[in-house]
Amino acid sequence: MGLSLFPAILMAYAIARFNFSGKELLFRGIVSLMAVPSVVVLIPLYREMVQIHLVNTHFGLILIYAGMTLPFSLYLLTSFFVSMPSEIVDAALIDGCSSFQILIRIYAPLSRPAIITVMVVNFTWLWGELLVTMVFMQSDKLKTLMPGMLTYVTARSTDVPLVMASLMMATVPTLIIYLLGLKYFVKGMMAGFLK
Numbered sequence: 001m002g003l004s005l006f007p008a009i010l011m012a013y014a015i016a017r018f019n020f021s022g023k024e025l026l027f028r029g030i031v032s033l034m035a036v037p038s039v040v041v042l043i044p045l046y047r048e049m050v051q052i053h054l055v056n057t058h059f060g061l062i063l064i065y066a067g068m069t070l071p072f073s074l075y076l077l078t079s080f081f082v083s084m085p086s087e088i089v090d091a092a093l094i095d096g097c098s099s100f101q102i103l104i105r106i107y108a109p110l111s112r113p114a115i116i117t118v119m120v121v122n123f124t125w126l127w128g129e130l131l132v133t134m135v136f137m138q139s140d141k142l143k144t145l146m147p148g149m150l151t152y153v154t155a156r157s158t159d160v161p162l163v164m165a166s167l168m169m170a171t172v173p174t175l176i177i178y179l180l181g182l183k184y185f186v187k188g189m190m191a192g193f194l195k
Helices: 002-017 023-034 038-051 056-083 087-093 098-111 112-128 131-136 144-152 160-194
Strands: none
Touching: 002 023, 002 056, 002 098, 002 112, 023 056, 038 056, 038 131, 056 112, 056 131, 087 098, 098 112, 112 160, 131 144, 144 160
C-alpha cells in the first residue's frame, strides 16, 4: 500500500498545486485506468513479468498491486487536495516554507481522513484479491490467503473447518482495519468541522 500511496500523495500534490503543461492529460490518463479491469491487462502483464523474472516473487506481486491501486489513490487525494484553501498555502509561503514543507506540514496533516480512506479501501481490496495472486503466484509456498483457501475446496471434498478458519482469518484483519480507519476518519471530520 505504501508503494502506491507515497507516489499518489506526491502526484496529487503536484497536480493540485502546480501548473504545468499536460497536467490535465496526465491526471485523466491515470484516472481513466480505473475503468480498465485487471483481466484485460493480465496476459500482457504476465508476459512482461516472465521476461523480467518477477513471476512467483513477492516483489513482482507488490509492483502489480501498487500499479493497480495508484489510479484510485491519485483520484481521491487529488480531489481532496484541490479543495484545500489557498490562503493556508499563501500564509505558509510568506512564512518561508518550501513546496515540500507545505506538503509535509500542511497538506499531509489536513488530509489524514483522505489518506486513511485510501489506505482502508486499498487494504480491503488487496486483502481479498484473488485473480492476480493466482496468476502470478503459482508456488504453493508463496500464495496469499485467498488462493490458499482454495486448496481446502476440491471437486470431491471440502474441509469445512479449515475453510471456516481461513474465512475468519480473512475477515478479522479487514474488519479491524476498517473499524480503526472509520474511527479515525470520523475524528478527523469532526475536528475539521469544529475548527
